[in-house]
Amino acid sequence: MDTPYTVSMSKSMVVMQPQPVMVSRHSDQWGSGTFDCCDDMSECCFAFWCLPCFTCIKAKNYGECLCLPLLDFFGCVPPITMSIRVSMRQRYGIKGDMCNDCLLATCCRACVWCQMSREMKVRDLQITLVGARNL
Incomplete structure (x- = not known):
């Protein structure tokens, strides 16, 4: 039954959706030095x-499993501290390398955390979407 209001369906498929652009107001460096512990006594x-309680709370705040950092206390090189540090550098766009992350995580674990x-605290995951439309 044809009506004057028949709607034709398109057979084309959208392959790429536009992605929002994330703009950070922060630099590509750490907000404070590794040994600036006096900044937050x-x-x-x-x-x-x-340290075990502190690392577990901070890992949970970062979005990881609460007990994950406890695995660090069974080895020489702390894999969880190092991997969260690398993840944080990538998430916030901080320059650095894994060699430095490994050295600091191994020798100065408390300072790194x-x-x-x-x-x-400084970054607080504030993201501004540019070019996004309100529907």
Whole structure:
């Protein structure tokens, strides 16, 4: 039954959808140095007195499994600390390399976790979408 209002369906398929552009207001460097623990004394003291608790809380805040950092305490090179540091560098667009991440995670684990905690506070995952339309 044809009506004057028959709608024709197109057989073409959209292959690529436009993606939103993420704009960061932060630099490509860490917001603070690895050994700038005095910038946040309460976090530094917490990390110094109970590093396992501190790392678990910070991993959860970052979006990872709560108990994942506990695996670091069974080896020489802490794989979880290193991988979260690398992930954080990639997420925030911070320049660096895995060799430096490995060295710092192995020798200065508490300082690295304090630095990552400060970075999460500063960055706070504020993302501005450019070119996105409201529907």
